[in-house]
Each structure stands twice: as structure tokens, then as C-alpha cells.
Amino acid sequence: DVKVTQSSRYLVKRTGEKVFLECVQDMDHENMFWYRQDPGLGLRLIYFSYDVKMKEKGDIPEGYSVSREKKERFSLILESASTNQTSMYLCASRTFDRGKSGELFFGEGSRLTVL
Amino acid sequence: AQSVTQPDIHITVSEGASLELRCNYSYGATPYLFWYVQSPGQGLQLLLKYFSGDTLVQGIKGFEAEFKRSQSSFNLRKPSVHWSDAAEYFCAVGTYSSYKLIFGSGTRLLVRP
Numbered sequence: 001d002v003k004v005t006q007s008s009r010y011l012v013k014r015t016g017e018k019v020f021l022e023c024v025q026d027m028d029h030e031n032m033f034w035y036r037q038d039p040g041l042g043l044r045l046i047y048f049s050y051d052v053k054m055k056e057k058g059d060i061p062e063g064y065s066v067s068r069e070k071k072e073r074f075s076l077i078l079e080s081a082s083t084n085q086t087s088m089y090l091c092a093s094r095t096f097d098r099g100k101s102g103e104l105f106f107g108e109g110s111r112l113t114v115l
Numbered sequence: 116a117q118s119v120t121q122p123d124i125h126i127t128v129s130e131g132a133s134l135e136l137r138c139n140y141s142y143g144a145t146p147y148l149f150w151y152v153q154s155p156g157q158g159l160q161l162l163l164k165y166f167s168g169d170t171l172v173q174g175i176k177g178f179e180a181e182f183k184r185s186q187s188s189f190n191l192r193k194p195s196v197h198w199s200d201a202a203e204y205f206c207a208v209g210t211y212s213s214y215k216l217i218f219g220s221g222t223r224l225l226v227r228p
Contacts, residue, residue: 004158031214035218040124040220041220042119042121042205042218042219042220042221043159043205043218044218045215045216048214048215050214056214058215090158090159092159102147102149102164102166102209102216103149103161103164104159104161104216105161106151106158106159106160107158108156108157108158109156109157109158
């Protein structure tokens with residue numbers, strides 16, 4: 001079975017703290033993504049990585065950074081957490097051959113609360 | 116720019132009734148289209164996808180969707196809903212030239228006993 005694992009299901013942090021959200025996939029996928037999910041807004045793309053050490057901004061990158069040092073791992077970093085970053089964060093991965101298999105495989109999500 | 120619209124925020128149907136969830140997209144080229152389902156507290160699971168060919172696509176759990184280019188739509192259907200289908204459903208569009216999938220805002224399905 002394919003698997004995308006997000007290390008923390010639930011986190012509570014204080015304003016100004018640095019937050020790391022980790023994501024690991026075991027499918028040897030080239031592409032990895034971080035989405036943010038908020039009620040009524042669907043999923044919005046924060047950052048994606050099309051290969052190791054490669055990254056591109058998505059639609060809402062402000063306040064976030066990412067790291068992809070190894071193919072299987074993609075980390076989302078909140079340098080200084082703010083209350084408006086309270087949300088559900090979803091990691092996903094996909095094979096590079098997007099023309100034939102563009103589907104994303106998702107982790108179960110990390111619910112972050114910033115107080 | 117690409118966009119996906121799911122006009123229904125909530126839909127309630129009775130168990131055993133038929134279901135149709137609407138999805139409209141905006142994109143100039145031929146899109147790749149997806150439907151995902153999210154159960155409470157879970158990630159998203161792919162129900163079905165359309166890349167090319169037959170415009171009626173069969174998916175898992177008895178779902179199907181029809182791509183209508185003239186209407187820019189990709190509506191999801193199921194002939195008989197089960198209580199376990201209660202979840203949130205997301206339509207998404209991608210293209211060959213982009214890494215990104217654009218998601219709609221979702222439709223929450225409630226199933227009456």
C-alpha cells in the first residue's frame with residue numbers, strides 16, 4: 001500500500017514559535033506538496049517540490065518555508081507561527097509522470113492550533 | 116487562470132437515494148479532472164479521474180463522473196447512496212503543463228437514515 005505519513009496529527013503552539021511539520025512518503029515519488037485546508041476555502045497550495053532540493057511557491061507561501069533534502073521527506077516550516085496559521089495541513093505526493101498518473105496521494109493531515 | 120467551482124456547500128440526501136455533486140472548471144486547455152473524498156479526520160482519497168477518452172468515468176465505491184466539455188463540468192454521481200458515503204467531496208483540475216492541482220471548496224454530503 002502506498003503511504004504518506006505526517007508525523008504529527010495534532011499540534012498546539014504559541015504565537016511566535018517555530019513549527020516543523022514533517023511528511024514522509026514511501027512510494028519513491030518525485031513530486032511532493034503542502035496544502036492548507038480551511039472550511040469553505042478548500043485546499044490551497046502552499047509550496048511544492050518537484051524533486052530533491054527543488055521547491056516552488058504555491059498560491060499562499062507567505063509565512064511558510066519548506067525543505068526537501070531527501071526524496072522521501074518534505075518539511076513545512078512556520079518560522080514564527082501566528083494565529084491565522086491555525087489550520088489543517090495536508091501533505092501529498094505524486095509520481096513525476098503526471099500525464100499518465102496525475103493523482104495525488106495524501107497523508108492524514110496535521111491539525112495545527114496556534115494560541 | 117484555472118479555477119474549480121463546487122456550487123453546493125452542503126447536500127443532504129436520504130439513504131438509498133441518488134446523488135449528483137456538481138463541479139465546474141475554468142481552463143483553456145484540456146484538463147485532467149479528479150474527484151476526491153475526505154472522511155472526518157482523514158486525508159483525501161481518490162474516487163476517480165479523467166485524463167482522456169471515454170467521458171464517463173467509473174470510480175471506486177460505486178461512483179461515476181461524466182466530463183462534459185461543452186459545459187465545462189465534471190459532475191459526480193451515485194445511483195444509491197449509503198450512510199457511509201457521508202463525507203466531504205472535492206473536485207480538482209490539473210493540466211499536463213503544470214505540477215499543480217487546483218481544488219474546489221468542497222461539498223459536504225449528509226445522509227439521512
